[in-house]
Amino acid sequence: MRLYNTMTRQKEELVPITEGHIGMYCCGPTVYQFAHIGNMRTYIFMDILRRAIHHNGYTLTHVMNITDVGHLVSDADDGEDKLEKSAKSQNKTPWEIAEYYTGVFMRDIAELNVARPELTPKATEHIPEMIEFVRGLIANGYGYETSDGIYFDVQKLPDYGKLSRANLEDQIAGARVEVNLEKRHPADFALWKKAPPEHIMQWESPWGMGFPGWHIECSVMSRKYLGDKFDIHTGGVDHIPVHHENEIAQSEGYLGHSAVNFWVHGEFMMVDGGKMSKSLGNVYTVEELKARGYSPLHFRYLCLNAHYRNKLNFTWEGMDAAKTSYERLAAAVHAHKGAGDVGEAALEDYKKQFFDAVDDDLNVPKALGILWNMVRSLEKSDEIYTLALEFDKILGLSLDIPPSDGDAGEIDAEVEALIEKRQAARKAKDFAESDRIRDELKAMGILLEDTKDGVKWKRG
C-alpha cells in the first residue's frame, strides 16, 4: 500500500522495517476534558489505517499515548498545567480527572468502532524513562539548563524544522511567543520544567522537583515500545510544526538517526467553514451528537466520505446527509443477505477496485462509492452481502447489523390507542380523521408507514 509521507511530501510504498510487521505510534488524547468530534475524526483516520495495515497482511504493534500530565496552558515555556487547571476547577486531583476522561475517551472511540491500540501507555508511568532520555540529550550536547528548566538547543540540529519545512530565521520575525532571555534561541523548547511548589504533579529529578516538557513523552514511549526505528507515526496536522518537529529533534538528538519512516497526518475538521478548537469553544462531542439523534456510526460515515488529508467541514446538514446515507447503505447491503448466488465475475472487479482505492493512500471516499455501485447495480446475491462485509472490515460501519425495522421499542398506551383509532378511521374511509391522527402522532415524534403487512411506526 501507498501512504503520503509528510516528510517527503509524496506518496510512498509502505515497506515494513521488519518483514511482515508494522510498528505504529499515534499521538493520543490529553485527558483533561471531553474529546470533541474533530479529535474523533483523527482517531477514525488512525483506525482506518490500522485496518488497512491488517488487510495488507501485516501484524501490527500500535501504540497510542495517554497524556495524563499537562501540557502547559499558554505557551511553550510558561503557564498553567491543563490537567491541574481542570482539576482545580472541578475540585479533584489531576489523577482523578485523567482517569475519568480516559474512560470517557475509550468509550467514545469504542462506539465509533475505533479499535483500541495494542498499547496505550500513560505519560505519568514513564517519568524515570523521560528523565533518562533528557540526561542522554544533555550528554549528547543538545540540552542545557536554565533557571526554570532544561531546554533543547535547536541550533545544534542543522535540519531542525525539516518536517514543516520551516525556516528558523523567518519564523522569529512573526513569532508571538514571549521572549525568554535565558533561551539560546526562541524556538528552543522545554524538555523538563522545574516545578513551583504549588504545582501538584511533580517528580524528583537530577534538576530538582519538576515535570516533563510537552514533547518528551512521545519520544520516550515510542522508543520504549517500538524501538529505535519504527514504521509509522501519525497525528493531526496541527502537530506538524511544533510537536512533531520537536519530537524529531529529541529522538534524533538522542539516537543520532531518524526514528520514523512515515509521518502521516490527518487534516482538521472545520465547523461551519471555520476552525474548531478547544480554545475557541465551538466544539461538539460524541455525546451531543447522540443527544441530537445521530449515532456515532453516522458520524463515522460522515468522516469516511472525505479523504483524511482534506479538510472536512462539519454542518448539521452534512450530518443529516450522512445519517440518511448510512441507513440506506446498511439496508441496501442487508437486502443481499440470503439471496441466491449470481456467480458474478464482476464481484472480483469490485473487490479489486475497492482495495486498490484503500491501498492508494486510504482513498476511502472512493472505496465507499465502489461499495454503493456494487450493492445498487447488481441483482441480489448473498455473495455481494459477503463481499460487502469484507469491505466493512476496512470501513468499520457495522454493516452486518440489520437495520432496525422501527417496530421495536417501547410504545405507550396512548400512542397505541391513537394508531388503533386511525386504523378504524381508515377502514371507515374517514381519511380526514385518519390523516389528522397521523399528523398528531407526527407531532409526538411517531412516524407511520402503511405497508402491505400493516401499519408500522418509528420514531423520527
Next chain:
RNA sequence: GGCGCCAUAGCCAAGUGGUAAGGCAGCGGACUGCAAAUCCGCGAUUCCCCGGUCCGAAUCCGGGUGGCGCCUCCA
C-alpha cells in the same frame, strides 16, 4: 512578515494527461385513499478566472482571484 493547503453540480465529495465516481437534496414516474418508506428514470458540453504546453488538461506550467490553516495549547 514567513510556511502551507484548498477551489469540481443546490450541498458533501472522488477523479492528478485520454474525454467528469458515489452520496444527500431536488424533479418526473411506479406504489398509496393521500402520504411516508421503497423502487425506476433525470443533473456538470464542463471542473474559480486568464494565458501557455500538448493530438488531447479538471488534471502539467505561468499569472491572477477567493477561502482556510499553521507560525501560541490544540486532532
